[in-house]
Amino acid sequence: MFWILAIFTLGSALLMVMNKNIFHSALFMVLTFIGVAAMYVMLQADFMAAVQILVYAGAIAIFLVFGIMLTQRGNMKQTNLFAKHTAVAGLVSLALVVINAFMVWNTNWLKSTAEPPQDTVGQIADLMLGKFMVPFEVAAILLLVALLGAVIIAKGVKKTS
């Protein structure tokens, strides 16, 4: 089951990168995110899976709209442009894969034999609004500032004489 999901996720990710049509790329991205959500379900993290679908897969629609609005071509067929530096890109990604694999291999992963918790939402809420209250609120304020900044840039500030 894990291998089917892994092949599904990585395959759609690869198709997303290789596709020439930006619209198809974005749709393959949805499949990738759904694959990741399925991984979360396999890890008994159902809340995370739902968040993954809601935040990432659901927001692809907006992503698509922006992609289309910023596209300057009449036809969708050749919209996803490629850089010419294939050799350099391949080298960099190979190096990244090797470094990541090395680090995953050499980390001592904590293995727990305990049963996965049933009530995941309650525990996440306790941690977020209890122990990690301050970072949670700081992240919220950061997002609010970003939101306000975007509104001001989009709307422009009226000059008061």
Add this chain to the structure above:
Amino acid sequence: MDIFIKIAGALQDWLMNGMGLSVTASELIATAVWALVAILFILVNLIILVWMERKLGAFFQMRRGPNRLGPAGFLQFPVDIVKVLGKEDIIPAAADKPIYKIASICAFVTTICAFAVIPFAKGMVLEDLNIGIFYFIAIGSTATLSLLMAGISSNNKYSFIGGMRTVAQMISYEIPMAFSLLGVVMMAGSLRLTDIVEAQQNMWFVIPQAIAFIIYFVATIAETNRGPFDLAEGEQELVAGYFTEYSGIRWAIFFIAEYGNLVAVASIATIMFLGGWNAPFGLTFLPPFLWFMIKVYCMIFMFMWVRWTFPRIRIDHLMHFGWKFLIPVSIANIMVTGIGIYVYRMITN
């Protein structure tokens, strides 16, 4: 009315003991059977709903409505189904063919997925997830995508504008919808739909959460693209919006998905605000399943009433109403609910 649960239990028992299948295999088969039942449920409701929509629309506009085939024109829609099945499946030459073909199926799949968590009566639910309502919202957010897929892949300006409007409208109205449900979740203290229904045994949440109920009602009309918020398919301006190019069975699937969504959001309204399968005033002579369906149909009647009474509003008014009125009011509702729960706990303790 436990008959459905007993049938499901007997089926699983027969698959495991009679056929000698493993637990996983029998669960898979039971889920497949359940999905078939869900599709049948949607289709049966579709026949009733389309008849109801035509008759009610005619009633509100002082017309007769369908009246030739069957009693009060009830057989009109089954005949229409046969007509649609026999129509040619036209695919535009310039369309993005694979996406064009998948889009209608995607729309239907998200509708069926939404039914997986809806409890029709005690125990009559496929998967009683402990994040039930959150799952429903997450699945609902992906429904936008299939409509956008249909709009863009048709390669037609009207479809394209319809798809863009769908995104703008559904993304904007998803937020007040989720926030209005949050007040109920806070009062029930659980995201599990059966827990929320059980919490309403003494009082339906429509009474303490009246504002949330109205926000949910308005937001779901926009979410299901029904009048007066049917800008995505406004006939006068966009021919038929995102499914302009669709014909035959592919169009019919969009149509089924739309009415399936209507049943799904009405069911969620029933579960979250109208006490689910609980009988009102202790009138328990009807089985819980029937009570649930009666409430769902009352909700759908209200949706139709609004659709046939109000004219369509303009797109900028729609966005202003969503962002500048519904969202602040829904956030205020959450705050008031939180303070109310806190005060209530201080008094009772």
